[in-house]
Amino acid sequence: MKNIIKTICSVAVLYAGIGATSTQAADDYKFTILTQTGIDNTFWQTIKRGMDDACEDYQVDCQMLFTSENGNLQMHLQNLETTISQKVDGIATVIVDDNLYDDAITRAKENNIPLITINVDDTQGASGSDRLAFIGQNLFQAGYEVAKGLLAGMDKGEQQHVLLGLARPGESWAEDRIGGARKYLKEAIADGWNLTHETIDSANDISVTGQRICQYVLGNRNTTAVIGSAFWFAGAGECLRDMGIKPGEIHMAGFDLVPILLDEMKLGYVDLTVDQQPYLQGYLPIQQLYFINKFGLSAYDVNTGKALIRPEDVSSVEKYIALGVR
Amino acid sequence: MRFKKIFRIKPDSSALLMLIAMMFAFSLMSPFFLTFGNFQIVLQPIPEIALVAIGVTILMISGEFDLSVGSVFALSPMVMVLLMSSGVPLPISMIGGLAVAALVGFVNAAITIRLGIPSFIATLGMLFMARSLTIVISGGFPPPFPRDLDLWWIVGKVDLLRVSIFWLLGIGIILGVWLRKFDFGSWIFATGGNQEAARDMGINVKLVKTTTFMLCSVLAGLAGMIQVFRIKAIVPSMGTGYELTAIAAAVIGGAALSGGIGSVVGAVIGALLIAFIENIIILTRVDANWFRFAVGAMIVIAVTINKMARDASNRSKFKDNEDE
Structure with a gap:
């Protein structure tokens, strides 16, 4: 038995x-x-x-x-x-x-x-x-648009350092998005931007990703922007506040619509996201x-x-998120 | 000689020495490592993973495993948040979430003890079931976490630290004393060390194991709640993979996979060590594609050094006995 x-x-x-x-x-x-x-x-x-x-x-x-x-x-x-x-x-x-x-x-x-x-x-x-x-x-194109949209809100005359957070190295969706973002950053450099960028394995967990981004920013104080390959980067908002970083000091952008990302948008720590x-x-x-x-x-x-959602759009999309359709 | 004796008595002493040595080495590798800001960031999630590691360690001491802790880490706070969103006060919602965690631990124990299924398999099944339940009860769309709650008492900021670190300290001290100074603690060690002998001594092995299974789940649930309070969001995927991190922390901290050996302090040290290893890899800007390799290699090195230190102390013990 x-x-x-x-x-x-x-x-x-x-x-x-x-x-x-x-x-x-x-x-x-x-x-x-x-x-x-x-x-x-x-x-x-x-x-x-x-x-x-x-x-x-x-x-x-x-x-x-x-x-x-x-x-x-x-x-x-x-x-x-x-x-x-x-x-x-x-x-x-x-x-x-x-x-x-x-x-x-x-x-x-x-x-x-x-x-x-x-x-x-x-x-x-x-x-x-x-x-x-x-x-x-179109993942590559979306990554390109995110980088383009993010830089549009930054100062071309200033030195910029962009952190690219690769959530799952080796998986084409993440590599494509970050690849698209990287392509635009290279074009921006060719266009005269004083810009550097670096890619890390940022993981796919809100807490872990947040920690890794904040640890990177601490070791690289010249970081002025973060591009995530999904939504997990929004977890960095809490520890950036703990570090005394004010809204707008570090520009962040990524993908998808989830409540924590929209919350960070309202608080001024996320500049834009792409709704697919x-x-x-x-x-x-x-x-x-x-x-x-x-x-x-x-x-x-x-x-x-490849629609870019910015803070001013949050109130109009929240009701659809509550319905589970966005 | 005195150091060797300490190694023999305390399984976590070599892990502590290694933590100190690695912190020294890491401070040479990055000027940012030993800074206020870095410790502030690294220590924030420590209570969460350390609480899970403590539970897993105590269960491992009793001779069992729990692979479902990562899923309970999500299920328990999900129950809490759903109760809160339906108007239930926070304390009662927390109790509800912890009760579900305790129930999961009880079921794990029942399957393992009553049916004789190895805990590795029983809790592997629970890993999937608890994760699935997390999705089912939220309908796939968890409610937003209320940001206006006063949570200072559990995750508020106190200079370098979060209040949650004091919860970890309090719980750690209580469980450490319970393990070392109370009869039930001795029973846990005896059960894990030699189950048959423990039974012959009149120890209620089933009660011991059921208690440790339930404690392990409750600590995982509490840890998940603390993370939700800290990041002010709940996602069904939270805690994924924590079971392996917790087991790694327990082993680095000196717990034996065969049972009967381990300590609460060791679990905390193990969690700290893993966090600092990840931290130094980020600070030294390791390439994204090499990141997991570097973390894995550092963990293997840490466990190897720990084992070598313990083996060396055991050899000296035999030598001492022969000399006597």
């Missing part, structure tokens, strides 16, 4: 490693969205909200597959291969490594399963894999997959946003 219970518990533990949420519906179509992040990623909950709403609107059976922990690419690939073998009617997934998913995506194509990438695409775009379309932010509208990244792929299956329409690329 004890052995049976042990076996049941072990199997349960194994299955607990895969976070799956599903929306049941009457229609025959079965669509799956996959990501390499864990279920604790607030940003992905908004994508899931978009998926849930689309699945209800079009009456299809949807499932979102997370991984047990953030950045587990092997589990993500395994989930993708399992989904293909289930012969679902459509797949939407991220591509966070240019080579890892190529075979699986080709297999989906061979099995006539339409596959769209969302949120993060192959860095080679359409030529990098057999995916049909990409719905999401994750709700659309959940809603639109389901809509497209439905039209592909139902009417034979083609998939199409959608850039879900």
Whole structure:
């Protein structure tokens, strides 16, 4: 008896490693969205909200597959291969490594399963894999725009030192954003800005990222700006205040809309953020997959946003954040 | 000879020596290391990770592991914040959050003791379940943390420090005395050292382990609350990976993976050491791609030196015994 219970518990533990949420519906179509992040990623909950709403609107059976922990690419690939073998009617997934998913995506194509990438695409775009379309932010371009927007509020005549916070070194979404920011900074230097910049591993945790940024600023007092590759950099606001740094002394910018980032914007420690509208990244792929299956329409690329949100925009977006759609 | 004796009696003494040596070395590596501002930043999150490390250490002394502490670190404050957002006063919300943490610890203990599942596996399952519950109860969108709360009594600033460091000191002293001076503390060491012998001596091994599991979870929950109070925000991913940091801190602080050895002071020293290692790597501007390598290498070096120091003192002990 004890052995049976042990076996049941072990199997349960194994299955607990895969976070799956599903929306049941009457229609025959079965669509799956996959990501390499864990279920604790607030940003992905908004994508899931978009998926849930689309699945209800079009009456299809949807499932979102997370991984047990953030950045587990092997589990993500395994989930993708399992989904293909289930012969679902459509797949939407991220591509966070240019080579890892190529075979699986080709297999989906061979099995006539339409596959769209969302949120993060192959860095080679359409030529990098057999995916049909990409719905999401042009990450490199967004990073470029963040750096451009940030420098627009700074003094060209002064010496500037920009810290670039790379949340997950080696993952294309973070590398792309920081790469875009770095490109603009280099252009700015060529344009006559007296500017230096440096990149650190800033981690993906509000507390840890905040600590690392503040420790860096302490050791590099000439730091005048921080660009984060996501929203975690907002955790630096609290310790910057502790260090006696006043609003506007260090300019900060990054990505996404989360409450702590908007709070720091109101307090004057964050200059801008880019909203990539994750709700659309959940809603639109389901809509497209439905039209592909139902009417034979083609998939199409959608850039879900490079809109810069500044402190004066906070009040207008907060009500939508409360609804879980931004 | 006297130093060797201290090493033998106190498992954390070599970690303390190493902390002092590393702080000296780090001060030579960066002029910013031994500054008021740097210590102010580095010490801020110490109570949080040190409280988790203390809980994990005491549990390891009793011969068990808890991999779910990182998830409880998020679940417990999430319960608290949700209760607060529905109008429940802060103290009762805190008690509610800690009660959930205690329940998680109790379930961990029940699965481990009653079903005979190794705690490594039982708490690995709980790691996923507790994290999932954190998302489920918040619906994926945690409520904003009320910024206007008076939290001076727990995270207020006192010059270089936060009040939370005094909470850590108070809790650390109480638990340290409890471990060393009270019968129950001796039972924890006896249970972890040799469970069968402890049972033969009449120690209620199940009670000891259940207590340490629950204590470990409650400390993780409290630590999570302190972090939420400090950064004034709650995100479901907070505490991810803390279980490994806490175990590393416990081992650096002299706790044995096999049980029966460890100390509260050692856990705090281990947490400090890891924080200072990260700190010096940032201050010396290590490249982003090499950052984790550098942290990992420094931790391995720290544990290796600690082990060599203890092995050397043990060899001298045998030599002393032979001489006698």
